[in-house]
Amino acid sequence: MAINEGNPGGNFHREEAATNGEAGHRRRLPLLVMSACPLAGHTLPALHVARELVKKGFEVIFMTATEFRGEQQREKIPVGPPRLMFDIEALFLPSIPVRTANLRSLLELVRERDPARDVVVVTETVSLGVFAFKYGAPLPGGYDAFPKTIGLNVVPLPASSVDTAPFGSGLPPDATEAGRARNQALNAGLREGPFQHLVAVQERILTDMGCTRMPERALFDAWLESFDTMFQLCSPSMEYPRSDLHSSIRYAGALPKKGINPNFEYPSWWSEIRSNAALPAGSLGKKHVIPVAQGTLATTYEELIMPTITALAKRDDVIVIAVLGVKGASLPADFEVPANTKVADYLPYDVALEHADLFVSNGGYGSMTHGVINAVPMVVAGITEDKVEVTARAEYAGLAVNLKTQTPSSEQIAAAVDKVLGNPKYKEKAVRLMKENRDLDCHAIIEREIMLYSKAK
Structure with a gap:
């Protein structure tokens, strides 16, 4: 069953x-x-x-x-x-x-x-x-x-x-x-x-x-x-x-990736992400892939997604993936989406982060753990619900730059992105955390505890 x-x-x-x-x-x-x-x-x-x-x-x-x-x-x-x-x-x-x-x-x-x-x-x-x-x-x-x-x-x-x-x-x-x-x-x-x-x-x-x-x-x-x-x-x-x-x-460690549904329909522009990922590191033309997301509840895109797009709009070394978090959602009609930005109404985190170099997030716990299991460093900005504690822990762990606000300016985001991309310690920490969580083997730990409490052991 x-x-x-x-x-x-x-x-x-x-x-x-x-x-x-x-x-x-x-x-x-x-x-x-x-x-x-x-x-x-x-x-x-x-x-x-x-x-x-x-x-x-x-x-x-x-x-x-x-x-x-x-x-x-x-x-x-x-x-x-x-x-x-x-x-x-x-x-x-x-x-x-x-x-x-x-x-x-x-x-x-x-x-x-x-x-x-x-x-x-x-x-x-x-x-x-x-x-x-x-x-x-x-x-x-x-x-x-x-x-x-x-x-x-x-x-x-x-x-x-x-x-x-x-x-x-x-x-x-x-x-x-x-x-x-x-x-x-x-x-x-x-x-x-x-x-x-x-x-x-x-x-x-x-x-x-x-x-x-x-x-x-x-x-x-x-x-x-x-x-x-x-x-x-x-x-x-x-x-x-x-x-x-x-x-x-x-x-128990963070939950591992669920895997991408084989029937998942990638956006029409995903071939550009794959082609960029295939380029050798440091090669001419290779761009930084930066998803930005606010989760599924925070749909006031002026808080983080739109300022991030604006912050990086003029960079020809970046591809921004704006994940709106709700199927059928869209950015305001009067907001101009620059050429270096791709917009998805809904995109699973493990897809969005598959080829990412940095993740901009409003500090949901799920987004932080997905950043970890994908070994992607972060820029975080969120203080609602438990997010003030999530963002503080992401900073404490060395995974992220914490902007400590719900509504960062484009200038703050641009500076934080430069800081993470310009300092290899963030990526190194993300990789170390990924390995630490993988080695714990969350599912196996939970299963063993169940059997410890079971008469079937």
Whole structure:
């Protein structure tokens, strides 16, 4: 059986049954119940993991949900910590009861279908369906104990530490005596300030759900540590060092490339990219290929894509690939696209970065990890949602120049591009990070952990 995507009502897609040999093997493997926060940047990495596990012979049920709807009020909240607080209170915390109920129903359905089947729950961190069960919420029917759980964290690690400032501040780590004093003061200020209200909201929700105890750890720490094992999907060099990291949190490495669909239709101009890639390095006429993207949610192209095109418009040694991120999207009709720029409404990152020399991004975590697995250095500019932390980590890892703004000028972008292309240390670091993540072998690490928690081992 392949991935089942649906809701707990039972409308799951099924494929033809496996052969007898395969079926016998799968009976020895645990059934995997998976879910993710209903945002593309959270769901797609979890689906990537699920598909690889199916290839390894696991049966996977993947629970989906309706994507968060736009909040008009959200756009009025200043970017940075205030908007992060809003997202937690208005989007993530209210989702806990329904996600918990859906997961309970699905697990009960699984138990009714096969009472003896071993089950392991694998979910993306902020899907939050597992959270309440770890604090005493009534178990699903048919279970004496909640199944073993594995978390997948696909955003910068928000674990608090004596060595780091609070998540959302964008400040670099500092483990010196003075730095730890700074971190202690800032973390305490957050706990006793904005987060005090959020913790109270969370506790009311958990109490209403019948939980028998409350988290003693800080908000994000409680979420992360609610799993038996939490995998951060990057290598250690892409994160801040923490001397007090919880023992359940481990690094699995970035997800490898999914591979390009053999039926993918390349843009008509792609032959120019291939011809350029075939030229020897340093040869006359070879150009730098520079994709620029804002992800799938940020479609105000005036923020980054258009300034990047303008910044590089007069360079005859560059090909810009502007990836708009949404099928059918286009740049404003009155914006003049220069001859050195190719525009694609939608282009998978692994295609866009296949022959890239530099990647200009607004700091999504997925874009950063794709830059790493393709060994492409970056210029990053983004401070919304978790992007202030993504861009800070890209800079800390030596992968990128961080412009530290949501709306960089063309002059800032041009200078940053020159800095990355003119200094080989950025490319060298990108290659080193690519190898580090490849050697970890993310899929193998996750599979081994599943089997550790399985009676089938």
